[in-house]
Amino acid sequence: EKGGYEHFMLKEIFEQPKSIADCMRGRLNASAGELTLGGIQNYAEALAQADRIIIVACGTSWHAGLVAEYFIEDMCRIPVEVEYASEFRYRNPVIKEGDILIAISQSGETADTLAAIELAKAKGAIVFGIVNTVGSSIARATHEGAYLHAGPEIGVASTKAFTAQLTVLIMVFLKLAKRKGTIAESRFRELLIELESVPQKVEKALKSDDQIREISELFKDAHNFLYLGRGYNFPVALEGALKLKEISYIHAEGYPAAEMKHGPIALIDENMPVVFIATRDSSYDKIVSNIQEVKSRKGKVIAIVTEGDVLIPKMADFVIEVPATHEALMPLVSVIPLQLLSYHIALMRGCNVDQPRNLAKSVTVE
Ligand code: M6R
Secondary structure: OOOOOOOHHHHHHHOHHHHHHHHHOOOEEOOOOEEOOOOOOOOHHHHHHOOOEEEEEOHHHHHHHHHHHHHHHHHHOOOEEEEEHHHHHHOOOOOOOOOEEEEEEOOOOOHHHHHHHHHHHHOOOEEEEEEOOOOOHHHHHOOEEEEOOOOOOOOOOOOHHHHHHHHHHHHHHHHHHHHHOOOOHHHHHHHHHHHHOHHHHHHHHHHHHHHHHHHHHHHOOOOEEEEEEOHHHHHHHHHHHHHHHHHHOOEEEEEEHHHHHHOHHHHOOOOOEEEEEOOOOOOHHHHHHHHHHHHOOOOEEEEEEEOOOOOHHHOOOEEEEEOOOOOOOHHHHHHHHHHHHHHHHHHHOOOOOOOOOOOOOOOOOO
């Protein structure tokens, strides 16, 4: 059942070229310039008319929501709020009739996300679900939605569900941008073609596995880790930190790289590993300066870079390459080495990778 892999988590990490392709199958036709999402029909016009979108989720699904915020604002020009379901539901949120709420959940059973949906529905919101588990409570509670088609995820650490959530969200909102006319046809086409090539790029990113295992050996005894990214890679930093803490029990924090100087920089010394997600994008020069700031304080830098980068390898202690893609799609690729890093470190520390202590796959308690 683990398909020859030692753990479900590793199997699910390596399955991603396939699960992302499955998620796009029958939906994305790049050569024809078409996106078909059967589950979003009746309320598609309401979505196009929205003056704001609220996304609710927990954990990794919340990180996928943060990537979606950047994407929706960029492509559709609709303001987005991303909320922890548990905070949203208890704070008397402002929701008006016809507001759009998007709930993201792998299991479809997360209690706080479900309660947030019920609250929003009671106030007249239209709720879309981005869910993996077919027929789950959240899938049933939403008005419309799109399933991930990623297949069951068994490892408690969410991996393939995250990349499938991003893929679905990108498809939904590219389609919306096209409908609203907020994206140029050429850019739309370019993104579809790029999206179609993501599974091959993920396949390539997985080839760093041996190198990541070697790096993990050197850092497995660290007590803390910092993960830094900017723009589309900021939520990836949060996700990398969550993966490490939940399965290896090493304290890790994710931050927007520019926030480092507002506090976390005080933590940096020769014992602090800092993982930079520093692929080539519109904030590249800025993140290069952040790497220099960490190096000048003797921090140990592990950088995720775009293939062929010649600058960062001169500064960082270790670099892990990923293939180039459009910056809006990069989280699908740049998260892969972080999943592997957490897996190897946890394994070397003797942790139960698939069933970390104190955690359940579905958090059905409030
Ligand atoms: O099933 P859901 O997507 O609603 O679950 C949300 C979180 O409980 C989940 O993502 C959790 O954070 C994972 N263990 C992270 O790897």
